[in-house]
Structure formats: structure tokens, C-alpha cells
Amino acid sequence: xxxxxxxxxxxxxxxxxxxxxxxxxxxxxxxxxxxxxxxxxxxxxxxxxxxxxxxxxxxxxxxxxxxxxxxxxxxxxxxxxxxxxxxxxxxxxxxxxxxxxxxxxxxxxxxxxxxx
Amino acid sequence: xxxxxxxxxxxxxxxxxxxxxxxxxxxxxxxxxxxxxxxxxxxxxxxxxxxxxxxxxxxxxxxxxxxxxxxxxxxxxxxxxxxxxxxxxxxxxxxxxxxxxxxxxxxxxxxxxxxx
Numbered sequence: 105x106x107x108x109x110x111x112x113x114x115x116x117x118x119x120x121x122x123x124x125x126x127x128x129x130x131x132x133x134x135x136x137x138x139x140x141x142x143x144x145x146x147x148x149x150x151x152x153x154x155x156x157x158x159x160x161x162x163x164x165x166x167x168x169x170x171x172x173x174x175x176x177x178x179x180x181x182x183x184x185x186x187x188x189x190x191x192x193x194x195x196x197x198x199x200x201x202x203x204x205x206x207x208x209x210x211x212x213x214x215x216x217x218x219x220x
Numbered sequence: 221x222x223x224x225x226x227x228x229x230x231x232x233x234x235x236x237x238x239x240x241x242x243x244x245x246x247x248x249x250x251x252x253x254x255x256x257x258x259x260x261x262x263x264x265x266x267x268x269x270x271x272x273x274x275x276x277x278x279x280x281x282x283x284x285x286x287x288x289x290x291x292x293x294x295x296x297x298x299x300x301x302x303x304x305x306x307x308x309x310x311x312x313x314x315x316x317x318x319x320x321x322x323x324x325x326x327x328x329x330x331x332x333x334x335x336x
Contacts, residue, residue, distance in 0.1 A: 113263075139326075144229070146311065146328035162323070194265065208255070208270055209324055214263040 107131070108212040110195050116218045123182040125215050127195030134199060136178035137209065138162075138170065141192040150193075153178055185219045192216050222247045224314050226327035233302050234335055241297040241330045243312030249273075254288065254295045255313040255324070265311065271295065302334045 111126035129136065135154050139147040149162030151170040159170050167189060171179045178197075182189055193216075196209040223246040233239045245254065256268040269279065271288050279286045283300045299306055312327045 144328060146226075147326040149323060152323065192263070194263075196265075208267055209265075210267070211257075211265040216263075 108195055108197055108210050110193075110212040110215045112215050113213065114216050114218075116220065117185050118220050119184075119186060121185050121219075123185050123217065123219075125180040125182075125193055125195075125217070127178045127180070127212055128176050129178075129195075129197040129210070130176065131197065131199070131210070132175065133197035133210075134175075135197060136172065137196040137198075138168075138178065138180045139194040139196065140164065141194055141214070147194065150180065182217075185217075187219050190217060190219045222249075222314055222316060222325050224312050224325055224327035226310075226312055226330050228330045229328075230331040230333065232333045232335065235303060236301050237334075238298060238300050239302050239332065239334075241299075241310050241312075241332065243295045243297065243327060245293050245295065245312070245314045247314060247316055249316040252314060252316045255315070256286065256295075256297050257311045257313065259309040259311065259329070261308070268297075299332075302332075304334050304336055307332060307334045 108129045117123050137152045138150045140150055141147050148164050150164055150168050151162050153159045153172040156172055156175050169181045192214050194214045195212040198209045225244045252273045254271045257265040258268055259265045269286055276288050285298045287296045309329045309331045311329045313324045315324050
């Protein structure tokens with residue numbers, strides 16, 4: 105089974121702190137994603153990566169950065185956490201989609217971040 | 221632009237009732253995939269179904285069924301004889317296959333509460 109593991113289920117940080125959210129997948133997937141989930145807004149894409157050291161901005165990248173040094177690991181970084189970044193963060197991975205094959209995502213259990 | 225609309229924010233039913241979750245999508249692409257995901261209280265999104273734009277056949281899997289109608293751009297999900305374990309947030313999602321990197325676009329989700 106595909107396993108996507110997020111390092112922390114619950115975090116509490118203070119405004120201005122640097123926050124690292126780690127995600128590891130064990131299925132050799134090329135694509136990895138970070139989403140943010142907020143009530144009434146659904147899932148919004150922050151950043152994604154389709155290869156090692158490659159990254160692309162999603163729909164809401166402001167205030168975030170990412171790192172992908174190894175294929176299996178995709179980290180989300182909040183350089184200076186703010187209260188409006190309190191949210192549930194979901195990591196996902198998917199294999200490279202080919203003809204006739206549409207990008208099913210495999211998700212981790214999420215990291216609930218509270219910024220005080 | 222692509223968009224997925226789940227107009228029902230929350231639905232409450234009593235066990236054994238049938239319930240339909242609505243999903244309406246917008247896309248200019250002719251080739252796309254539609255998905256449903258389930259998010260139980262544990263937080264991890266679980267893949268339920270993928271349907272490509274060329275296959276309008278309805279699908280049934282146990283108590284779950286899906287009705288895909290391109291004429292109305294809808295991909296509705298019906299749970300027959302609902303159970304308490306069906307309580308979750310359900311997301312409909314869309315991915316286009318002809319426009320660069322394939323990103324999933326999610327609806328805002330429908331929370332289903334099934335009471336005993």
C-alpha cells in the first residue's frame with residue numbers, strides 16, 4: 105500500500121517562528137503536493153513538485169516555501185509563522201500520469217498547525 | 221478556468237436513508253478525470269473513484285454509486301442505506317489532462333453526518 109507519512113499530527117507554534125512540516129512517501133512517486141484545508145474553502149494547493157529539486161507554486165504560495173532534496177521527501181516551510189496560517193496541512197503524492205492514466209493522489213493524515 | 225462546486229455544505233441523515241452528494245464542475249478541456257475522496261475524522265483523504273471524461277457509464281460499488289452526466293457537468297455520488305461509518309467529509313475533484321502539469325482542483329467538500 106502507498107504510504108504518505110507526515111511527521112507531526114499536531115503542532116502549536118508562536119507568531120514569527122520558523123515551522124517545518126515534513127512529508128515522506130514510500131512508493132517512488134514523482135509528484136508531491138502540499139495542500140491547505142480550511143472550513144468552507146476546501147483544499148487549496150500551496151506548492152507542488154514533479155521531480156527532485158523542482159518546485160512549482162500552487163494557488164496560495166505566499167508565506168510558504170518548499171524543499172525537495174530527495175524523491176521521497178517534500179518539506180513545507182513557514183519562514184515566519186502567522187496566525188492566518190493556522191490550518192490543516194495535507195501532503196499528497198502521485199505517480200507520473202501517462203496517457204489514459206489520471207492523477208490519483210495519495211494523502212497523508214494531515215498536520216494541524218496552530219499559530220498563537 | 222476549471223472549477224468544482226459542491227453546493228451542499230452539510231447533510232444530516234438517519235442511518236439506512238439514501239443520500240446523494242452533488243458535484244458540478246466547469247472545464248474547457250475535453251479530456252479530464254473526475255474523482256471523489258472521503259475524509260473520515262482521522263483526517264486522511266481516501267480515494268473512492270476516478271472517472272474519465274469519455275466514460276459516462278454509471279458505476280456501482282456496493283452501497284456507493286456514481287452518476288456522471290456530461291450534459292449537466294455533474295458527477296453525483298449516492299450512498300444507499302447509509303451507515304454511521306459513512307460520516308465524513310466528501311470531496312469531489314477534477315483534473316485536466318491537456319493543459320500542462322496535471323493538478324487536482326477540489327470542491328469545498330460536503331460534510332455528511334449519519335446518525336443512528
